[in-house]
Amino acid sequence: MDQLIAELKVKVVETLNLPDVKPGEIEADEMLFGSGLGLDSIDVLELIMMVERDYGVKIDTKELGEQAFRSIRSLAEFIGQHRPAATAEA
Secondary structure (H helix, E strand, C coil): CHHHHHHHHHHHHHHCCCCCCCHHHCCCCCCCECCCCCECHHHHHHHHHHHHHHHCCCCCCHHHHHHHCCCHHHHHHHHHHHCCHHHHHC
16 A cells, blocks of 8 residues: 555656655645645546546546545555456556
8 A cells, every 4th residue: 555655646746747746745644635735626637537547447426536535545545445456466
């Protein structure tokens, strides 16, 4: 799980082009939206596309999105629970 969390931190910074944020500065339990990193709805769409492309996990309802994108840790847990078996082994 720690490896996936570290990987997701890098992918969030790269996907959202956050030049002022270093992956190591993101706390695993920090809120991604609102008072946390301050991401917005456009950022959510970009993250959803990244998760689907890189991990084969679909986030197709608002409820799933709210659950998955609470924090980096919740996203890692969500991916771990929903990742297709072939992708999980890669």
